[in-house]
Amino acid sequence: MPTVKYQKGDTVMGRWPGSSLYYQVKVLGFDSKSQLYTVIYKDGTELELKEQDIKNVTGFQTRSRSRSRSRSPGRRRSRSRSPARTTRRSSSRTASSRRDTRLKDTVEVRLSPVVSAYVALSLSDYSILLIVKNMIRRNAEEKLNLTKMILLIFLLFLVLPTGAYFWLLFLPAWVLFVILQGNLTDPSLINAPPPLPPLDTFWDAQALCFVILWILFQALLYILPVGKLSEGMPLRSGVRLKYRTNGFFAIMVSAIVVAVAVHQGADLTYIHSHFLQLATATFIISVLLSIYLYVRSRYAASEELALGGNSGNVVYDFFKGRELNPRIKNFDLKFFCEMRPGLIGWCLINFAMALAEMKKHNLDAPSYAMILVNLFQLLYVVDGLWNEEAILTTMDLMHDGFGFMLAFGDLVWVPFTYTLQAYYLVLHPNALSLPAVIAIVTLKLIGFYIFRKSNSEKNAFRRNPSNPKLSHLKTIPTATGKSLLVSGWWGVVRHPNYLGDLIMALAWSLPCGFSHLLPWYYMIYFIILLVHRDSRDMSECRRKYGSAWDEYCRTVRYRIIPRVY
Numbered sequence: 119m120p121t122v123k124y125q126k127g128d129t130v131m132g133r134w135p136g137s138s139l140y141y142q143v144k145v146l147g148f149d150s151k152s153q154l155y156t157v158i159y160k161d162g163t164e165l166e167l168k169e170q171d172i173k174n175v176t177g178f179q180t181r182s183r184s185r186s187r188s189r190s191p192g193r194r195r196s197r198s199r200s201p202a203r204t205t206r207r208s209s210s211r212t213a214s215s216r217r218d219t220r221l222k223d224t225v226e227v228r229l230s231p232v233v234s235a236y237v238a239l240s241l242s243d244y245s246i247l248l249i250v251k252n253m254i255r256r257n258a259e260e261k262l263n264l265t266k267m268i269l270l271i272f273l274l275f276l277v278l279p280t281g282a283y284f285w286l287l288f289l290p291a292w293v294l295f296v297i298l299q300g301n302l303t304d305p306s307l308i309n310a311p312p313p314l315p316p317l318d319t320f321w322d323a324q325a326l327c328f329v330i331l332w333i334l335f336q337a338l339l340y341i342l343p344v345g346k347l348s349e350g351m352p353l354r355s356g357v358r359l360k361y362r363t364n365g366f367f368a369i370m371v372s373a374i375v376v377a378v379a380v381h382q383g384a385d386l387t388y389i390h391s392h393f394l395q396l397a398t399a400t401f402i403i404s405v406l407l408s409i410y411l412y413v414r415s416r417y418a419a420s421e422e423l424a425l426g427g428n429s430g431n432v433v434y435d436f437f438k439g440r441e442l443n444p445r446i447k448n449f450d451l452k453f454f455c456e457m458r459p460g461l462i463g464w465c466l467i468n469f470a471m472a473l474a475e476m477k478k479h480n481l482d483a484p485s486y487a488m489i490l491v492n493l494f495q496l497l498y499v500v501d502g503l504w505n506e507e508a509i510l511t512t513m514d515l516m517h518d519g520f521g522f523m524l525a526f527g528d529l530v531w532v533p534f535t536y537t538l539q540a541y542y543l544v545l546h547p548n549a550l551s552l553p554a555v556i557a558i559v560t561l562k563l564i565g566f567y568i569f570r571k572s573n574s575e576k577n578a579f580r581r582n583p584s585n586p587k588l589s590h591l592k593t594i595p596t597a598t599g600k601s602l603l604v605s606g607w608w609g610v611v612r613h614p615n616y617l618g619d620l621i622m623a624l625a626w627s628l629p630c631g632f633s634h635l636l637p638w639y640y641m642i643y644f645i646i647l648l649v650h651r652d653s654r655d656m657s658e659c660r661r662k663y664g665s666a667w668d669e670y671c672r673t674v675r676y677r678i679i680p681r682v683y
């Protein structure tokens with residue numbers, strides 16, 4: 119490599135992707151086409167880095183040493199670490215938060231993120247690709263293992279930009295499929311789809327007006343100066359955005375307005391009889407919104423863009439979303455869409471399904487199964503809105519761009535597929551015995567307890583790591599200045615909140631019985647969604663926290679279900 123700055127075999131300092139931290143690496147080679155160096159970290163991770171993300175060891179060490187001399191031994195220990203080494207666990211919160219503050223000083227060099235050869239992939243996807251690359255190599259060495267290979271193909275399919283084309287077509291088609299199935303006497307998720315109804319049945323101008331009115335009504339409640347103004351997590355620029363967290367107020371006012379409308383003779387069973395038309399109208403709105411989001415993201419400053427979704431591939435970026443927090447003045451589009459029209463709409467639709475069931479079967483009250491589904495999901499939504507501030511520390515709000523996936527997910531997917539159990543029960547009643555009711559309620563409460571406690575614990579910790587109520591918890595400091603909880607709920611499994619959520623999902627499907635797979639759709643989808651989110655989060659955290667994350671994973675061995683997964 120005659121014109122190349124670093125030679126094969128050189129020991130240099132390489133920036134850890136997505137962070138500002140440098141670790142010692144060995145240069146393995148240089149690709150003149152992509153202008154990228156292949157380097158190997160001490161833990162064996164191979165990465166491709168740009169020249170500007172590599173520094174000479176000499177100058178680097180001098181600076182590090184002169185800085186660390188003035189610091190405590192604990193501080194020096196953490197600075198000398200490579201991603202391969204483990205970090206010591208702190209047994210006291212106060213001590214660790216003190217160290218965290220000091221560790222912040224280690225973020226000293228700011229460089230542009232690596233643009234990998236996989237131009238169309240976000241950084242987290244890039245990490246998945248690295249995992250896949252390693253798996254292929256290992257599989258080739260260890261002979262083929264079928265399960266691993268299937269997982270590998272699945273992962274590749276999820277991350278490749280071409281996957282976006284598939285999902286763009288598949289997701290709306292799936293919503294249509296399940297809605298049509300729910301109307302059949304004998305629905306099946308595995309049979310061929312029922313014949314498409316004539317095109318004009320999809321469209322209803324009145325349905326579109328209702329959807330627009332609903333979204334405007336929710337927008338009005340959102341902008342009212344009622345409720346707390348909460349601060350989001352610090353952005354890359356250091357800025358903390360403010361969010362109006364008045365979701366509980368919004369659902370209460372919505373409930374009163376709906377109750378008054380029903381009292382005045384409004385027939386909510388319209389929602390059941392026009393389910394398809396309402397879904398079509400909402401779908402159109404979500405597409406228009408996504409186009410708007412994509413166009414405005416082209417004018418957004420680079421620090422306003424999410425790490426993923428900026429590949430240059432228009433379809434992939436449109437799907438994933440580019441802008442992190444698109445706002446019109448103080449109106450946060452992502453936060454609003456995730457927490458209001460779809461989420462509160464979900465409860466409204468469930469309630470309408472209960473009325474439709476009563477009308478259809480001439481009942482004085484909804485069935486036990488319908489009541490359970492309604493109450494369980496209402497509790498889930500009300501709890502989400504009551505703890506609305508906690509959403510600000512979730513992956514969607516902190517890391518994901520706002521594009522078609524979330525716009526469609528929030529506005530169409532949530533209200534029109536999460537309501538499938540109630541929709542199913544209208545035409546397919548399922549009688550429940552009292553012991554069955556008690557068992558299902560108990561299961562729901564257990565799931566809810568785990569879900570709420572674990573989410574609140576993480577949220578409280580992220581908001582104030584020195585919170586005295588959390589001082590009994592063990593933590594692992596990380597090089598970014600943030601710590602990881604390693605005892606309490608987050609010491610049981612790596613995603614206790616997913617465990618609670620899955621138990622609740624089970625309790626939502628059980629009231630519908632076992633005659634058909636359709637009401638179990640949510641459970642199946644949710645397992646896939648959460649397993650995928652967990653692996654996405656794992657690679658994201660591995661990238662952010664390096665060795666500290668490895669230590670966390672060694673200490674907390676299971677991801678979602680203790681001793682199983």
Ligand SMILES: NC(=O)C1=CN([C@@H]2O[C@H](COP(=O)(O)OP(=O)(O)OC[C@H]3O[C@@H](n4cnc5c(N)ncnc54)[C@H](OP(=O)(O)O)[C@@H]3O)[C@@H](O)[C@H]2O)C=CC1
Nearest residue numbers: 512513514573576580601602603604608615616619651655
């Ligand atoms: N009903 C539905 O359709 C869905 C529901 N959900 C629910 O939403 C909730 C939020 O889920 P989601 O956003 O996916 O993920 P989490 O709320 O679990 O957030 C993951 C983040 O938490 C932080 N974290 C991870 N481990 C630790 C630890 N040991 N100590 C401290 N912080 C840690 C990391 O962020 P950092 O370190 O950067 O702070 C990580 O990126 C969950 O309860 C989930 O079940 C999610 C998706 C769909």
Ligand SMILES: CC(C)CCC[C@@H](C)[C@H]1CC=C2C3=C(CC[C@@]21C)[C@@]1(C)CC[C@H](O)C(C)(C)[C@@H]1CC3
Nearest residue numbers: 289456498499501502509514523526527528531532
């Ligand atoms: C269309 C795709 C296949 C999937 C899109 C995923 C979205 C539907 C979900 C991503 C994260 C979500 C959350 C909730 C709803 C579903 C989406 C938007 C949530 C608001 C539900 C209520 C909970 O209490 C919560 C914890 C606030 C949830 C946060 C994540």
